[in-house]
Amino acid sequence: xxxxxxxxxxxxxxxxxxxxxxxxxxxxxxxxxxxxxxxxxxxxxxxxxxxxxxxxxxxxxxxxxxxxxxxxxxxxxxxxxxxxxxxxxxxxxxxxxxxxxxxxxxxxxxxxxxxxxxxxxxxxxxxxxxxxxxxxxxxxxx
Amino acid sequence: xxxxxxxxxxxxxxxxxxxxxxxxxxxxxxxxxxxxxxxxxxxxxxxxxxxxxxxxxxxxxxxxxxxxxxxxxxxxxxxxxxxxxxxxxxxxxxxxxxxxxxxxxxxxxxxxxxxxxxxxxxxxxxxxxxxxxxxxxxxxxx
Numbered sequence: 001x002x003x004x005x006x007x008x009x010x011x012x013x014x015x016x017x018x019x020x021x022x023x024x025x026x027x028x029x030x031x032x033x034x035x036x037x038x039x040x041x042x043x044x045x046x047x048x049x050x051x052x053x054x055x056x057x058x059x060x061x062x063x064x065x066x067x068x069x070x071x072x073x074x075x076x077x078x079x080x081x082x083x084x085x086x087x088x089x090x091x092x093x094x095x096x097x098x099x100x101x102x103x104x105x106x107x108x109x110x111x112x113x114x115x116x117x118x119x120x121x122x123x124x125x126x127x128x129x130x131x132x133x134x135x136x137x138x139x140x141x142x
Numbered sequence: 143x144x145x146x147x148x149x150x151x152x153x154x155x156x157x158x159x160x161x162x163x164x165x166x167x168x169x170x171x172x173x174x175x176x177x178x179x180x181x182x183x184x185x186x187x188x189x190x191x192x193x194x195x196x197x198x199x200x201x202x203x204x205x206x207x208x209x210x211x212x213x214x215x216x217x218x219x220x221x222x223x224x225x226x227x228x229x230x231x232x233x234x235x236x237x238x239x240x241x242x243x244x245x246x247x248x249x250x251x252x253x254x255x256x257x258x259x260x261x262x263x264x265x266x267x268x269x270x271x272x273x274x275x276x277x278x279x280x281x282x283x284x
Contacts, residue, residue: 027225029188032174046171046188050226053190083169084192 013060013092016107018045020139025049041075046085053085054142056111059127060092066132068117068125077114087114091136093129110136155202155234158249160187162281167191183217188227195227196284198253202234208274210259210267219256229256233278235271252278 014030021028026049031042043055057076059066068089080087088111095108110132117125127136156172163170168191173184185197199218201208210231222229230253237250252274259267269278 025224027221029171029184030174032172042171048195048225048227050224053195053226079169082167082192083190084195085190 009062010058010060013107013109014044014058017058017090017092017109017139020107021045021047024140041072041079043076043079043087045090046083048085052142053083054088054111055080055083055085056088056090058090058092058109060094062094064093064129066091066093066127067120068127070124073114073117073125088112088137089114089117089125089127090139091127091132093132106138106140109139111139111142112136151204152200152202155249155251156186156200159200159232159234159251159281162249163187163189166282183214183221185218185221185229187232188225190227194284195225196230196253197222197225197227198230198232200232200234200251202236204236206235206271208233208235208269209262210269212266215256215259215267230254230279231256231259231267231269232281233269233274235274248280248282251281253281253284254278 018028018030026047028045028047030045044058046053046055048054055076057068057072059068066089073089077087079085090109090111092107092109112127112132112135116135117127118131120126160170160172168189170187170189172187186200188195188197190196197218199210199214201210208231219229221227232251232253234249234251254269254274254277258277259269260273262268
């Protein structure tokens with residue numbers, strides 16, 4: 001199966017996040033790429049540092065809004081509650097090179113607790129670039 | 143790549159364990175089948191129930207001894223310590239149908255904390271079927 005440009009870009013962003021976390025004291029597990037053994041959806045990444053456990057859905061976009069389906073938000077919350085982890089959306093928006101919001105030493109993600117996501121009129125969820133940057137938790141601040 | 147009979151059997155046993163755990167209150171993450179984003183080895187499964195977190199290497203065999211390499215034991219301990227999980231070997235030995243050690247309602251695994259594995263003369267590790275059955279923790283007793 002061929003991956004579109006945006007899927008490849010998304011996979012690269014996720015790898016960047018996983019590598020950064022692993023190099024900064026977190027033990028990180030990624031979900032298998034395709035069907036797991038069970039019907040339940042798994043978080044994209046699950047990581048811990050001995051004190052804090054985070055299950056996250058990872059999304060990146062060149063647009064200014066990132067959407068999450070109600071079903072993926074529900075699945076993530078379900079898994080996180082059962083496991084004993086915080087449930088978060090990990091979002092990354094494209095920024096111009098040199099933008100002070102990013103550093104060369106970080107992958108540029110913001111973490112938003114699921115409870116703080118904005119609901120759409122259709123009962124899905126979204127994160128706006130400006131609110132992520134002002135209210136999200138930078139991966140360096142986790 | 144073709145999977146040998148024993149690999150297929152091992153994969154089936156691991157799926158059985160993952161399904162059983164998921165149906166019994168654990169949130170379970172399996173490692174991706176092939177290369178992760180980092181060079182670090184990942185546990186085969188990582189699961190939690192809000193109180194207890196377990197990272198495990200999963201092995202099954204038709205023989206009476208199951209071996210683990212020093213390197214996989216070290217990697218598992220490293221990951222588990224960083225994450226904040228117990229590190230265990232999850233082993234399954236073939237038993238005759240109807241053997242009272244197994245029930246129809248369980249996948250037949252025993253969990254051994256890494257510190258209790260027997261060391262081989264070559265600095266690898268092994269689990270004997272009889273000691274697993276007498277000293278291991280059945281998945282139903284986790």
